[in-house]
Amino acid sequence: MITLQDKENFDSYEAKLEEKTKELKSCQEDKGYTSCMNCDSFISCTTRRSYVLATYESMNKSQTGGFSF
Template identity: 50%
Template sequence: MDKTNDIVIDEWEIKLDQKLVEIKECQTSNSLESCTPCDKFFDCDLRKKYVLAVYSSMNKGAGGGFEF
């Protein structure tokens, strides 16, 4: 874990941040503001990896369901 200004950043948040950068770069290179209008929306491996990173960030890699 990395600690910056009393904010703990875990490995899942770091991975999520990396995927977010990749998604934003892809959107910018395709002149898009989001993934929604993209023709590859449902088949995009990058987007799938980003969604998995979001889930992993939320459950800290424990898998299973989420409790809100």
Template identity: 50%
Template sequence: MSEQKELDIWEKNLEDVLKDLKSCQESKDLNSCKPCNEFFDCTLRKKYVVAVYESMNKGSSGGFEF
């Protein structure tokens, strides 16, 4: 049996932002953000990067180590 882990606030935020990002990619018929003309200026992509970072450090400030 597999138990479903309850998502914390950072993981939930990451899922929400990822859903929005995937929706944007699909609306532009893309498989990733890279070929998009807005790649470097995209606020949604920047929001996703921040959400990934926050989900990994669980809101702790300071540096992040892999």
């Protein structure tokens, strides 16, 4: 059974992922790229790193191990 706390956590992770996705796409558009892989800052990019972390957190909802698909 999903609790109110679970729903709030889910919503906060999804909101953060949406925010980080917008930031990443904005950066790509500003630089004229459709992918981060073309960027010289690919490895050291904090925007991309924040997006990857938000994606990971939204998949596991701050649980240890496993993902929720």
